[in-house]
Structures are given as C-alpha cells and as structure tokens.
Amino acid sequence: MGKLTDDYLGQVERSLETDPSTRDQVIQELRGAMDEKLGALARERPEAPIEDLEKEILNDFGSPTDLALAYGPEGVHLRRASGEIALKLGRAVGRGTKQIIKWGAIVGAVALLLGIGLGIWAFYEAAPYVEGIVERQVYREAYSVQEFCSPDACNGQRGPQSFALTDGARQVRLDVDIDADHAGRAGGSVEVLFLDPTGQTKYARTFNLTSDAFYREELRWEPVEGEYTVSIEYHDFVGEFGLIVSTIGGRI
C-alpha cells in the first residue's frame, strides 16, 4: 500500500470520533480490506500501475470523511458534525437576526409614522394647548415706562396713561423699580398712582430716593375689565425709574 492509501486512512482516522481502540480496529480492518483488494486487482491486471489500482480502490471506498461519517453516531465525524451543528445554529441565528431586523424595521417605521402624525397633530391641534400652558405660566407686558433722570433731574407729571388688558387675562401684576443711576447718583422723589377701570386706587406711593435707598415692589390683583390708568410725577428726581404692568393669561 502506498502513500495515497496512508493519506486516505489518515483522514479517516482523524475524522472518526470514537475511542482509540475502536478507531485503531476500524483503520486496521480498512487497511486489510484495501490490501487484499489491491492484491486481487494486481493479480487480475498485472500490467496496471499499482498507483492506478490504489486510486481505483480508494474511489470504491468513497470520500474519507463520508466513510468516517458512515460509521454512525459512535464513529461520527466530529468536524462535520460540529459543522452541521454550527450550520444549524447559524441558520437559527440567521433566522433570529432576520426576524429582529424585520421587526426592528417595522417598529421603526411605525414609530416614524407615529412621530410624523404627532408632529402634524401638534402643529394643527396642539398649538392651542401649548399656548394655553404658556398663557397660564408666562407674564406678558401690558404697559411699561422707563426713565433715566441723570445727570439732569426729572420734574413734572407723566400721564395719566391708560391701557386695557387683553381678553382672558387672569391676573394683573405691577412691578416698580426705582434706583440710583449707574454712578450712584440719586435724589428727589417720585409719586406713582395706579387706578383700576372703576377708578379705584390700586396703588399710590411716593418714593424719596437717596444714594443708599432703592425700591422694588411687586403687586398682583385680580383683573377688572376696562382701562387702567397710571400717573407718575417727578420732583427733582435723580436716578432710574421703571414701571411695568403685566398680565397672565389672555390671548397672545
């Protein structure tokens, strides 16, 4: 027997998954069978090259891995079996991955459509709700006056100025801010009078300003429909004066 047979049997041996004793017996039996067959063929065809006869015999035995596999579960070809298991696992994983990708794409598409739908709904329908939230939370200016009386003092009356609140306003807020100028100059006085639409005085105060005094006031009332009036009168007032009337609620 030549190298071809040795190589063939080597492959069978490596492919057989069985205990060493059984493996040795299988190889020995196969080698014996091949040897005997080769002898018979050589007698039948003495002119034929041994290598050709050897190839013919090995061809009859089939592929070494198939032969090893044919020995069944107890002589199974491990690498092939592992390969098949890996293939099955791969197929299962492949199916799982495809399912995940498929459902991921579907969920993504649905989420995208929902997002687009929500966006359209928000654009047309949710705006009033958002506005409502803004209206409920944000103050909007209804009237303001700011005057810098420095370095020259301010004198005289400003107003009365009238203004109306927007429809639906739920609160009126008055902020008064009186302070020295940026150089710290301050002096004189200022009178503030704030009347509601009924003519009732909501706020009236005279501020005497010095360099170490400043005022900040914040007052809130329930709104009354109609026009509010603000009057401001300066007496040698040096400094900065600010007044803001704002509301919560109402149409933007």
Place this chain on the structure above:
Amino acid sequence: LRVKVLPWNEERKHFREKLDKERRSGILALVLLVALDRTGPEYGYRLLKAIEERTQGRLVIKEGTAYPLLQKLERGGLASTYWSEASAGPPRKYYQITELGRQVAREASDDWRTLASSVSDFLDGFGR
C-alpha cells in the same frame, strides 16, 4: 413572512436522499446479515466477494458502505467479531452472525419478501 433557509426543492431533495440512504442501508444490512448466516464466520472482503459471486455481479456493495454497516451489525449485537492472523498481510476481522442476528435476518427477510411481492404486484397491476 417566514424566511426558509433551504428552498423547498432542496429540502425535498435532502429528505429523499435521506430516505434513499436509509432504505439502501436497511436492505444492505439485511443482505450482509443473511450473507453472514449463509457463509458462516467471514471477514469483510471475502463476505463482499461472496455476495457478488452469489448474485453473479448484480449486487455489489461498495466497501465504503459495507464496513460501516458491518460495524453497526456488531454494535447492535447482530454479529460478533474476532481477529485472526492472515497468512499474508495484516490481521483480519471476522464477523459471525449471532442468534439475535439470525432471528432478525429471518423476520426482516420475510418482511422484505412480502413488501417486494406486494410492490411488484402493485406495479404490475398499474403497469397494464
């Protein structure tokens, strides 16, 4: 949408090949078993030659099929084995049918004859 790994035709082909292989394997195992019963203890090469001669070359079992089947007969307790030195060459593994093997061979032979006869009659009947 279910994604099949193998196209249906390939699945069918694979299934048919498996059936054919099992059918052949079963029939050839029966042939080997019956041959062992007729010849008495014999080693693989001579057993295959005996089958070939007995059937006048109509039934040739390839070695790659025969030796694994012989080992299965041994594992199944249908044949026992022993090694014997040869006058020339390596030792030979001899197979000998067991009582269980003989019983199985009888039953399987009867089954085969019944099946072959029935199938043959059926085919003949449809062939007219």
